Amino acid sequence: MSDSVVDLLVLGSGIAGLSAAVRASGEHGLDVGVVTKGSLSDAATRWAQGGVAAVIDEASDSTDLHLADTLSVGAGMCDVDAVRTMVAEGPARVGELIAWGARFDRDAGGALSLGREGGHSASRVVHAGGAATGAEIERVLVDAVRATAAAVYEHVFALDLLVEDGRCAGVTVRHPDGSLGTVRARNVLLATGGAGQLYSVTTNPLEATGDGIAMALRAGVACADLEFVQFHPTALAVDRHPRPLITEALRGDGAVLRDLDGERFVDELSARDVVSRAVTQRMLDVGADHLWLDCTGVDDVADRYPTIVAMLADVGLDPAVDWLPVAPAAHYLCGGVVTDLDGATTLDGLWAAGEVACSGVHGANRLASNSLLEGLVFGTRAAAAVAAGQSGPAPTGVMAGVLDASGSPATVALDLDVVATGAAGCDPSLRSVLQQAMTHGAGVVRGDGSLATVADVLAAVAATPGDASVAALEVANLAVVGTALVTAARRRTESRGAHARVDASDADVVARRFVSHRTDGAG
Ligand code: SIN
Numbered sequence: 001m002s003d004s005v006v007d008l009l010v011l012g013s014g015i016a017g018l019s020a021a022v023r024a025s026g027e028h029g030l031d032v033g034v035v036t037k038g039s040l041s042d043a044a045t046r047w048a049q050g051g052v053a054a055v056i057d058e059a060s061d062s063t064d065l066h067l068a069d070t071l072s073v074g075a076g077m078c079d080v081d082a083v084r085t086m087v088a089e090g091p092a093r094v095g096e097l098i099a100w101g102a103r104f105d106r107d108a109g110g111a112l113s114l115g116r117e118g119g120h121s122a123s124r125v126v127h128a129g130g131a132a133t134g135a136e137i138e139r140v141l142v143d144a145v146r147a148t149a150a151a152v153y154e155h156v157f158a159l160d161l162l163v164e165d166g167r168c169a170g171v172t173v174r175h176p177d178g179s180l181g182t183v184r185a186r187n188v189l190l191a192t193g194g195a196g197q198l199y200s201v202t203t204n205p206l207e208a209t210g211d212g213i214a215m216a217l218r219a220g221v222a223c224a225d226l227e228f229v230q231f232h233p234t235a236l237a238v239d240r241h242p243r244p245l246i247t248e249a250l251r252g253d254g255a256v257l258r259d260l261d262g263e264r265f266v267d268e269l270s271a272r273d274v275v276s277r278a279v280t281q282r283m284l285d286v287g288a289d290h291l292w293l294d295c296t297g298v299d300d301v302a303d304r305y306p307t308i309v310a311m312l313a314d315v316g317l318d319p320a321v322d323w324l325p326v327a328p329a330a331h332y333l334c335g336g337v338v339t340d341l342d343g344a345t346t347l348d349g350l351w352a353a354g355e356v357a358c359s360g361v362h363g364a365n366r367l368a369s370n371s372l373l374e375g376l377v378f379g380t381r382a383a384a385a386v387a388a389g390q391s392g393p394a395p396t397g398v399m400a401g402v403l404d405a406s407g408s409p410a411t412v413a414l415d416l417d418v419v420a421t422g423a424a425g426c427d428p429s430l431r432s433v434l435q436q437a438m439t440h441g442a443g444v445v446r447g448d449g450s451l452a453t454v455a456d457v458l459a460a461v462a463a464t465p466g467d468a469s470v471a472a473l474e475v476a477n478l479a480v481v482g483t484a485l486v487t488a489a490r491r492r493t494e495s496r497g498a499h500a501r502v503d504a505s506d507a508d509v510v511a512r513r514f515v516s517h518r519t520d521g522a523g
Contacts, residue, residue: 006033006151008386009170009185011158011212014043015134015372016354017191018141019093019379025148028387032150033183035173037157037207037470041142044193044208044355045372048134049247049308051127052376053120053369054090056112061122063087070370073119073271074363075497076511077225082360082397085341086370086377093376094126102140104128116252117368119271123252125369130305131247137372153183157470158211161188161219161350168349171215174468187349187386190216190337191379194355195481196242197474199330199443200435203235203245209474210481212356216337217416217480217516222346222402224358224515225335226481227489228498230366231444233257233275235329236315237290243329244311246293248272248368250319253304255295258323260288273365273498276328280444283327292323328444332371334362334498335488338515340399343382348392351385353378360398364497364511402515414491416484416516425472426479427464434461434478442486447502451490458482488514 007030010017017034025032036042055061066087071078098104104126105113115125128136145152157174162182170184192212196204216223234251235243251257251268257275259265259282266278279291295301301319302309312319337345337352339359345352353359354375361374393399401411434457441454462479466472491514492499496507 004031005184005186007031007185008187008189008383009183010034010189010191011171012036012043012191012193012354012356013040014045014191014193014354014375015137015141016375016379017189018145019376020189020191020353020383021150022141022144022148023380023383024386025150026144028383030387032148033153033185034145034150035153035156035158035171035183037155037211039154040145040152041138042207043138044205045134045375046138047203047205047245048372049131049245050117050249050369051115051125051133052094052372053124053367054094054126054373055087055124056091056094056114056126061124065121066124069119069121070361070367073365073367075365075507077228077363077497077513079360079397082341086361086374089377090373093380097137097140097376100140100144102128102136104136105130115249116269117248118251118269118275119367125249127249129307131249132307134372157473158215159473161215161347163219163347166348168347174470174473178468187351189343189382190350190352190356191354192356194333195478196330196333198435198438198478198482198485200241200432200439201235201327202242202330203232204242204330206242209477211474211477212352213336214477214480216345216350216352217484219347220517221350222338222515222517223336223484224338224398224402224513225364226333226485226516227492227514228334228362228364229330229442229485230272230332230334230498231276231328232331233272233279233328234293234326237325237327238315246308246324246326247305250293250295250298250305250308253299254297255293256297258292258294260286260291271365272368273500276444277500279328290325290327293326294323295319296321332366334364334366338398338402339378340393341381341396342385342390342394343378344385344390344393344399346393346402351382353382358398364499398513401513410510410512412491412512412514414487414514414516416487424476425466425468426461426475427466428469428471428475430461430464431471431475431478433457434475434482438482442489445500445502446489448490451486455483455486455490458486484516488516
């Protein structure tokens with residue numbers, strides 16, 4: 001690993017990080033490094049199925065409609081400017097992916113084939129290989145980054161942000177051989193994805209341990225909306241971790257949900273939080289651990305969804321004839337590190353894009369297939385802002401309320417006592433204890449009693465030291481992010497979007513945003 005100071009160090013290799021790296025290195029000529037704890041193509045992006053939501057057909061759709069759908073699903077918590085930016089710039093970013101070689105599905109006439117998912121008022125989801133969209137995008141971006149001069153460091157675990165004179169100056173890292181070191185950078189982009197591994201039932205890969213959010217919290221960087229965890233209603237209910245996802249696109253093509261009596265009970269194309277709650281309630285009513293997804297009415301399912309059909313064949317199911325056992329699973333973290341419209345965070349020199357960020361485009365609940373879009377748009381914007389020499393956050397997007405917390409009654413600061421773990425991890429054998437506690441206490445439906453129980457478990461995990469192995473460091477990060485999430489969830493004494501409380505059925509009149517700040521000295 002080079003000793004020089006790079007212009008931009010990207011942490012993470014999903015759609016946001018690679019989009020930024022390609023632009024920063026290839027287009028803007030910056031000196032770029034990419035650090036990833038796995039191999040370059042090992043990101044959650046590769047697992048994304050449904051696709052990228054973007055207004056492609058202006059005869060039947062418009063960015064105003066996409067904006068309205070996103071705001072409606074976000075339950076009063078989206079930042080309108082951030083959403084407008086995303087829906088306006090998204091189509092061009094999709095066009096660039098195609099120019100770089102992305103092979104999206106097309107109809108017989110050669111036009112992009114557009115799918116429909118929950119909460120969308122038009123068909124606007126661009127997809128590849130039926131439900132292999134993420135894998136196709138990751139393939140194209142990995143190739144594009146490899147073709148630039150960006151230096152790629154694989155199997156290197158970023159531990160903590162290096163902060164000097166109030167500015168991010170790089171990161172401390174753990175090398176593959178276990179030795180510790182430092183990578184210095186003028187700018188660092190967090191593109192480390194989400195934290196689905198907080199839960200024992202999740203669609204997220206094993207790597208999704210909230211590392212970037214934990215690093216930000218430890219450094220005192222503002223994070224928000226962490227209580228809004230989106231649960232996907234149709235993960236395959238089999239004994240696997242992570243649970244295989246059954247794409248929502250199938251419901252757009254006519255698949256229906258059935259309870260154990262074979263009855264339909266919800267509009268399958270409602271927003272994802274609505275469907276997940278309906279499925280969970282029905283499961284609780286009858287004490288079941290799954291309901292059914294009936295895809296037998298979907299035309300040509302084998303031809304159109306080959307990866308799903310192959311995955312199901314592995315467990316002895318054929319969607320053309322079998323109903324599929326499904327249950328909700330933790331899928332996406334709507335909040336994260338607060339950014340302005342260019343990805344700048346509250347720490348000069350630190351940027352964030354993609355699932356790790358709270359850019360304001362998802363609010364309290366993400367519209368289906370807006371996540372790949374967010375990564376594309378805001379990864380690209382962050383690279384451009386770094387290249388333009390922007391330093392420090394501007395009062396735009398979600399950042400506006402955070403910078404002006406005193407003048408914004410809708411922004412509430414949360415005190416967060418985060419233990420600085422540095423290179424010391426927590427006992428890795430406690431990972432499953434933490435995950436079980438989160439699933440039972442901070443799941444699709446939560447209440448203060450269940451959240452208090454999880455808070456105790458998280459405190460116990462955080463206080464149990466481990467070694468400096470990657471497994472131990474990941475558990476330490478999960479404990480930090482889980483603590484911030486549960487703290488915010490306890491303070492949000494209302495039900496809103498993906499945050500549903502058994503002890504509060506309605507949303508408050510004012511949509512408040514809880515911003516986590518570290519209060520234990522440093523940061
Ligand atoms: C899916 O394909 O159902 C998931 C897409 C998304 O997470 O938006």
